Amino acid sequence: MKVPEAIGARLSRIGRARGGGSDGVTAPVRCDRRTKHLAKRLRPGDIAVIDHVDLDRVSAEALLDREVGAVLNTAPSISGRYPNLGPRLIVDAGIPLVDDVDPEVFARVHEGERLTLEGGTLLRGGSVLATGTVQTPEGVTAAMDAARAGIGVQLEAFAANTVEYLRSEHDLIFDGVGVPSVATPMEGRHVLVAVRGYRHSEDIAALRSYIREFRPVLIGVDGGADTLIEAGHRPDIVIGDFDCVSDEALSGGAELVVHAGRDGRASGLKRVRGLGREAAAFRGACTAEDAAMLLADDAGASLIVLAGSHSDLEEFLDRGRAAMAGMFLTRLRVGGKLVDARGAARLHRSRISPWSLLALAGAALPAVVVAAFTAPAGVGYADLLAPRWHVLAEYAYRLTGLFT
Numbered sequence: 318m319k320v321p322e323a324i325g326a327r328l329s330r331i332g333r334a335r336g337g338g339s340d341g342v343t344a345p346v347r348c349d350r351r352t353k354h355l356a357k358r359l360r361p362g363d364i365a366v367i368d369h370v371d372l373d374r375v376s377a378e379a380l381l382d383r384e385v386g387a388v389l390n391t392a393p394s395i396s397g398r399y400p401n402l403g404p405r406l407i408v409d410a411g412i413p414l415v416d417d418v419d420p421e422v423f424a425r426v427h428e429g430e431r432l433t434l435e436g437g438t439l440l441r442g443g444s445v446l447a448t449g450t451v452q453t454p455e456g457v458t459a460a461m462d463a464a465r466a467g468i469g470v471q472l473e474a475f476a477a478n479t480v481e482y483l484r485s486e487h488d489l490i491f492d493g494v495g496v497p498s499v500a501t502p503m504e505g506r507h508v509l510v511a512v513r514g515y516r517h518s519e520d521i522a523a524l525r526s527y528i529r530e531f532r533p534v535l536i537g538v539d540g541g542a543d544t545l546i547e548a549g550h551r552p553d554i555v556i557g558d559f560d561c562v563s564d565e566a567l568s569g570g571a572e573l574v575v576h577a578g579r580d581g582r583a584s585g586l587k588r589v590r591g592l593g594r595e596a597a598a599f600r601g602a603c604t605a606e607d608a609a610m611l612l613a614d615d616a617g618a619s620l621i622v623l624a625g626s627h628s629d630l631e632e633f634l635d636r637g638r639a640a641m642a643g644m645f646l647t648r649l650r651v652g653g654k655l656v657d658a659r660g661a662a663r664l665h666r667s668r669i670s671p672w673s674l675l676a677l678a679g680a681a682l683p684a685v686v687v688a689a690f691t692a693p694a695g696v697g698y699a700d701l702l703a704p705r706w707h708v709l710a711e712y713a714y715r716l717t718g719l720f721t
Contacts, residue, residue: 341435342387342413346426352376353561359383364434366422371396375514377403380412387413387434391420394452399471400464404457418449475645482643486602489611490650495579495600496608496615501553501572504617507533509624509658510609511552513540513561517625521548523662524624533622536609541625542566556612557605559585568592574612576605607647614651621651624658 348366349355353376355365361384369376370392380388394404394416407414415437422439425446426432433440437451488494509528511521521544528535528550537545539557543566546552555566556574567573567589573596577583581600589596599608606626613621648655 341433343431343433344386345429346432346439347428348423348426350423353379356380356383357561359385362386364389364432364439366391366418366426368392368420368423369394371398371401372403372407374402374406377406378515381406381410385412387415389415389418389422389434389439389447389449391418391422393417395457395460395464397460397464397467399468400461404452405461408452408454408457414452415449416452419447422447479643479645482602483646486643486646489601489603490646493611493615496611497574497597497599499554499572499574499597499612499616501534501616503534503613505619507531507620507622508536508613508618509533509622510536510538510606510613510626511541511545512538512606512609512623512625513544514606514625517541517544518548520624520658520662521545521550524622524658527622527661533620534613534618536613537562537566537571538605538609542571544625554609554612556599556609557585558583559588564592567594573597574599574608576608578602603643603647607643610647610651610655614654618654620656621654622656622658622661626657 342364344362344364345360346364346366347355347358349358350368352367352369352372355367356376356379359365359380363383363385364387365380365385366389368391372390372394388407394407394414395401404414413434415434418439426439426441430441432446437449439446439448483490489496509524511517525548527533534554535545535550535552536554536556537543537552539555539559540561542552542555543563546563546566546569551569552566552571554574555562555571556576558576559567573589573594575583575585575589575596575598577586577598577600579600579602581598583596583598586596586598599612601608601611603611606623610621610623
């Protein structure tokens with residue numbers, strides 16, 4: 318697995334921020350048991366302390382995007398339950414990854430203090446604060462191979478989760494119970510759902526011309542709303558728990574839909590009201606990504622383009638959550654309306670634009686006219702073409718219609 322190019326281009330700057338050279342890393346330490354919350358506070362070169370069993374790719378990319386200097390994990394980054402993708406990204410980027418660190422490290426260190434990581438040992442001066450196991454590329458490869466050997470067990474668990482989800486959420490999946498009505502019109506329109514997940518920025522960038530031409534309804538799923546804003550677009554709807562989305566996205570005029578449980582409890586509602594906004598509630602045990610797709614489908618969208626989401630089985634298992642089984646059923650429900658962003662971008666690029674044809678014809682027309690009317694028989698050409706200009710214009714109009 319390769320480190321994303323946008324991240325890899327910045328990794329050379331991390332070494333300068335470490336201050337410890339090849340013998341160690343000396344930098345401020347920042348701690349949080351929730352990786353996505355910690356990523357917001359990290360600065361280039363920081364030592365990140367997390368508690369994340371089976372570090373997934375999205376979380377690893379978030380750490381790399383913040384140019385982290387080292388990662389200490391109080392949990393195993395690869396437990397062996399399934400081949401999760403995050404550790405490979407970290408070690409391939411040359412970032413020290415230390416696993417099974419003493420959980421007491423969260424109480425022993427102070428946010429922002431400069432400490433030194435030497436191998437698997439975290440030091441304050443000469444005092445040892447915590448130790449752990451350094452992950453190497455060879456060790457990660459061996460652990461991934463062992464996890465793949467037991468993937469059949471995970472597939473069985475995935476299938477069991479799918480059946481259980483179907484029992485508990487069949488009224489949502491098949492009848493739309495819990496899906497709120499929204500003011501944003503989507504009947505017969507394209508809808509682009511942006512998730513802050515795998516290759517989210519690249520997906521949105523690839524769809525720039527598609528968005529400009531088709532003007533789809535833009536739905537940002539939590540941090541996906543910020544991805545749209547960063548790319549110069551304005552979300553029409555923001556949906557999610559609102560725990561990892563900016564105030565700018567929530568206050569930008571988009572219609573808000575808060576993801577709530579079956580009991581109606583929505584942790585993000587308090588934040589929304591604190592900003593002077595109100596939000597409709599989507600009730601269901603599905604993920605916010607599922608909720609966005611079901612919302613668009615229930616509102617009559619003709620096509621749903623999904624950007625930054627999971628595209629294969631390995632990525633589904635990488636998230637390691639029972640709720641991922643719901644994504645499988647949601648995709649069955651949405652059916653042929655759903656298109657992956659990369660596929661949509663390729664199809665759109667291959668389509669011949671009528672304006673491109675007209676531009677080509679317009680560029681060639683002056684040369685043809687000059688050649689015709691400066692030739693010895695130019696007067697004859699003029700006499701021949703003059704009464705037929707309207708016929709040629711009609712043919713040109715019909716030709717562009719074939720490609721629309």
